[in-house]
Amino acid sequence: xxxxxxxxxxxxxxxxxxxxxxxxxxxxxxxxxxxxxxxxxxxxxxxxxxxxxxxxxxxxxxxxxxxxxxxxxxxxxxxxxxxxxxxxxxxxxxxxxxxxxxxxxxxxxxxxxxxx
Amino acid sequence: xxxxxxxxxxxxxxxxxxxxxxxxxxxxxxxxxxxxxxxxxxxxxxxxxxxxxxxxxxxxxxxxxxxxxxxxxxxxxxxxxxxxxxxxxxxxxxxxxxxxxxxxxxxxxxxxx
Numbered sequence: 436x437x438x439x440x441x442x443x444x445x446x447x448x449x450x451x452x453x454x455x456x457x458x459x460x461x462x463x464x465x466x467x468x469x470x471x472x473x474x475x476x477x478x479x480x481x482x483x484x485x486x487x488x489x490x491x492x493x494x495x496x497x498x499x500x501x502x503x504x505x506x507x508x509x510x511x512x513x514x515x516x517x518x519x520x521x522x523x524x525x526x527x528x529x530x531x532x533x534x535x536x537x538x539x540x541x542x543x544x545x546x547x548x549x550x551x
Numbered sequence: 552x553x554x555x556x557x558x559x560x561x562x563x564x565x566x567x568x569x570x571x572x573x574x575x576x577x578x579x580x581x582x583x584x585x586x587x588x589x590x591x592x593x594x595x596x597x598x599x600x601x602x603x604x605x606x607x608x609x610x611x612x613x614x615x616x617x618x619x620x621x622x623x624x625x626x627x628x629x630x631x632x633x634x635x636x637x638x639x640x641x642x643x644x645x646x647x648x649x650x651x652x653x654x655x656x657x658x659x660x661x662x663x664x
Contacts, residue, residue, distance in 0.1 A: 467650075476657075479652075538650060540597075540650065542596070543594050545594065
């Protein structure tokens, strides 16, 4: 149980286009979902936290107009990278938990975005 | 702010060797501490956790003890296997409405037969 999927697993796009990444909890309802970004050989950096039906809370330094997060249902959250540029190339990872407070986070396998 | 520092990798060991991956943290308050493991092509999985000082988390032969006096949570295993090859992340959690995780940079472990 507690499986989180991401789609696509990798994507290549041209500079200036937008890319949508989906994160789904397959066998549980995710009250809260998190989006992380991971640079090569570096740690995961939390980008934003989203609760179903409400606006995402972004970490300091993350452009909310560039990284649009939608958590429309208890099993789906999407991250849209708008007007992507090469510096947005990274590994994006989502996680989901079934409640607020101290609940285990379950991680998706990640999506590698390359912007050319 | 809160942060986690873990030993740089990559770490390469022979099968049945003893493993230690160091992790130290800086945090306000009393965080919970975690070790996550990421196998190739898979998402991070919780390996073990400890929620208060002197707690020992253990799983699959791995252990880590929450040391408040040294602000450390070192991961150990007495005899590693090839199947332990993965990237290991130390993390702490700060609960601010939702459980926010702060990760170390990860340590890649390779076990040779």
